[in-house]
Amino acid sequence: MTRGTRTVTGALSVAVAGVLALAACSPPPAADGSGSATATGGGSTTNALTIWLQQKPDTGSPLLGGTAGNGQIITPVLDQLVNIAADGTLEPRTAAKWELSSDAKTLTLTLADQKWSDGKPFTADDVLFTLNLYVNPAVKSPIATVLKPIAGYEEVQSGAAKEMSGVKKVDDKTVQISLKTPDVGFMYTLFGATIYILQKDTIGKEDPATVASSPIWVTPGKVPGLGPFTLTAYSAGQRAEFTRNPNFRKPVKFEKLNEVLVTQDVATQQMSSGEMDLTLVAATDVKTVEGMQGVKTVSNEVPGFDRYTINQRKAYLKNPKVRQGILTAIDRAGIISSIYAGAAKPINTSFTSPKVTRDGFNAYAYDPTKAKQLLTEGGWDFNQEFVIREVNNNAQRAAVDQVVLKNLQDIGVKATIKPVDQAQLTDMLTKGDYDALLYGGGIYVADPETNIPMITCANAYPKGANLPNYCNPQVDSLLAQASTTIDEAKRNQILTEAGKLENADVSHLWIAQPTRVYAYSPKITGGIRGGDGMAAALMSVQDWTVK
């Protein structure tokens, strides 16, 4: 190329770049759909609060399995029957009162006196419609199995009936749910599931076959809800904006809510620059945030816990002594003091509900010598590789994996870490191509019945949520017994026995029960109650007081 031609082509491309840049320099497709957004009134900003959107939402559909991201954009708009708070207490939402009959076969719900966001009256018809929609086989909702104990469930699933016979409208404000067999813990699973009440008039018009992935869920103005807000703007990958719903049971004290999608580190930084009003703070950042001027914190224990699923499909992990040995080798107290910055409780059981008495449970204190002994007794081959799989998107879990890796290597176990993509996780779990995997979450604090899907033989993955495929028939029968035992004291006794067995078996490698810390700006003066994530904090939004 001669100089001349180079100059020509060069100048051309600079011009192209410049034009493109200038053309692109118009305001981005404004979230509210209009060409340019209007700025909020100059000084007074208690009009709007900005909170952290902790994960990217995709479909925003209440009918599909809830991810934290989708949950956080559904929660402001739609409401559930009852909320299980972080400490296990039940809080009325769209169901004002609930009562389980003495034979544990009938659950009666009295609905709250409220209107939909579009002004229509909220009646029992909506609840019936919702429950039947979830169970409708054309919808294919994974959440439907929660409703299995209800009479008429199988008939709807097979197509023999259109509605469940066990769900009846007593009057406009009362719904009666009849179960096939007595089940004391059913209401906890029902209330703990992400079942959002939908309006029969509007959603009833949608085609059940496509409603689950329909774009209406992320389109402002399409979905009336019983929640504290309505969706006014949504920009995938950036933010969601909500406006106060005046028809909510207890209307919130501010006009707009903005959820902004950034990383947790950025959200924490933004507490300092004033761009963020509420966010979850990582354990290691709590001290720094408390040092920020005007910023306050509120904390609570989560209803779930962090643990490793330890693959009991592998022959060498079947012996409980092996699992006991591995657990004893992990310096969990050290992990809590460093990685969790002390903001976590030690845990040695999957039953976090206070209904199970945990004194007398084995604490598996950190003891490398004892660990090695247990492993030898359990027949562990020290030439056997122990593969810890790690999903590469969580810094805290990565740090825990590093500690566990070192702990195990120090006692002579050939431990390694093999990364795995989020997209690969299901395949890996199904094939059982792992020895240990760290994950967290769950809402187990209300009642041990919520633990059933994760530790009973019948629920072994991939059939159910029992990822490690832990199986102790004795534990199963005790739990089954407990679900039909009406006497509370007796039931708790049975549950404690089951807990003792599970503790001795080491069904999972329990790490810690973390405390979540929320930081909020001076714009909020009080009323925040937390939970496991940001969506849980929104459950208290009607009580937030603002300046």
Place this chain on the structure above:
Amino acid sequence: MSEPAFSGADSADSAARAARAEVSADSTAERSTAAGETMRTPSSPSQLALRRFWSNLGARVSVVALALIILAVVVGPYILGIDPDAQNLTASRQPPGNGHVLGTDLLGRDVLARLLSGVRVSILVGLAAAASALALGTVIGVVAGSAGGRVDSALMRVTDIFMAVPSLLVVIVCGGILGPSIALLVGLIAAFAWPTSARIARSVVLSVRELDFVKAATAAGTRRPTIMRRHLLPAVIPQVTVSGALLVATAILSEAALSFLGLGVVPPQASWGNMLQSAQSFTVISSMPWLWLPPGLAIILTSVSVIFIGDGMRDALDPKASR
């Protein structure tokens, strides 16, 4: 990668310059012999180049700096005597002191020990990737330039393909299939860096092969591979090596960026990139400089030294350079 590699800009122009330089340097040596006046034996072009290189202050300092860094890497861990992977969960994120010159990280590991360990990896990756890219690129460029015709177009189209495929995508997918490892990292960085070396080599060859002495050799019946080896390669190597210095710097930066994204070096092995990950936390960046300043400064220092050396080499090889 995400850090643009601009080493390809020194194309035909500097190549022609270098060729002219080679020729004129040759004649300089001959003239002084002919005159018979020089007291010492005539200097070869390489000796002249080396002298010019050493007179460049920046290059001198950088060589010393780089030598120190390499020394630190090789000898340092033994002097320090601390295992970079040894954890102490009760001494998490401690400031410098108490036997830890640069403090400790989240798991109580010594930061200086990890820094030295990371230097080894980052420089290794940088050098290996650059060397592979250079070697591959030079071979392909020389072959393309000297063969011409269909072979040239085909090879250039292959170069196009490699430049067209989005590198990050490939890195993530390969990391997913094969599992991230240092070897994979070196391979991938090299795979996306060789096209630039190839282009440089090819343009050097294109200009050199029009020169008289090459035409004479062809006319005399010298076979193509011999011409490549004896005439083209010596002209290509200096130019390509100069861009190679920049390539090392780019490779080091690419490794840092990829490890930062979690796609590069996997813990517990330390690398500067994954040490910088912790700086994303507000707490770390605002109150724990010992965790991120050392790796950040180390990257900058090493890259600067390498580029200075590259500049020195370029100027040393071209006496007409206007620096």
Place this chain on the structure above:
Amino acid sequence: MLRYVVTRFITMLLVLFVVSAALFSLSHAAPGGPLASLVPPDMVGDSGPLIEAKTKEFGLDQPLPVQYLRWVSHIAVGDLGTSFQFNRSVASLMLERIAPTLELMGLGLVIGTLLALFLGVVQASRKGSVVDYGIGTVSLVLMSTPAFFLGMVAIYILSARFGLLPSSQMSSPGDGSTTDLLRHLVLPVSVLAIVHCAVMTRYVRVGLLEELSSDYVRTALAQGATRRQARRKGLRNTLGPLVTVVMISVPALLGGAVVLEAVFSWPGMGSLVLAAIEFRDYPIILAFGMIVALLVVLSNFAADILVSVLDPRVRLQ
């Protein structure tokens, strides 16, 4: 001439074809699939019918070659498909995200280049002085600093510490005014421009110095031209190689600086594609890959044609 254009065009199509096959096999070779993110592990047991329906909807039940042919036949006519993740057309998603990326990269490139031209001229005209060495050292250090590191430090100092500028995204919620947009642009564009400028300054300086010492400039000076006029002449000819480098970067404009978009939570193409890879959203991954490939191949093609048209000395193959 025409024959050359036609041959080049055919080779271009061939290259695109090879790239498409490579992209397709590569993305499908990655372990796992889009269904894993649809349903969390503890719900897999209950999601049989959903997974089945979605597999059919995404066309994943067909053998790979069939899927490839189906995709190629669509993309050849410009149909980029529907995103698995968002259930929206890929074209609309990309259009939405391309503007932020072009804005960021385009402005960064243009500002960086202009600044580099200015600084390079300053350096060349004051060669050997403190100013020259000063600018040179600073640009060298900036060139050796990882862009994400620079970004993180800038965010910390200017946003978190002193609250002068917003730290992320394109606009503040509820505010979309031009002032707001500009404030959000400052940090990311500056980081990009600085890094780009640092690299470019070196080339401007070297190129300009070389021109200034060449014969035609010395002749002009001897004939009475002022230094400034000579400099301007030299500058014009420096633009050539400089802009070659800019041209090489144009296809990269599309991918954006993925790392910078992550650091600044900038809703551009880079973050869209990164998320798509994580999710295994094949339509987005493949559409993006093909567009980048198309741009690269087209710009090479255009360059070759332009060269052969404008410079009769260059021999065509």
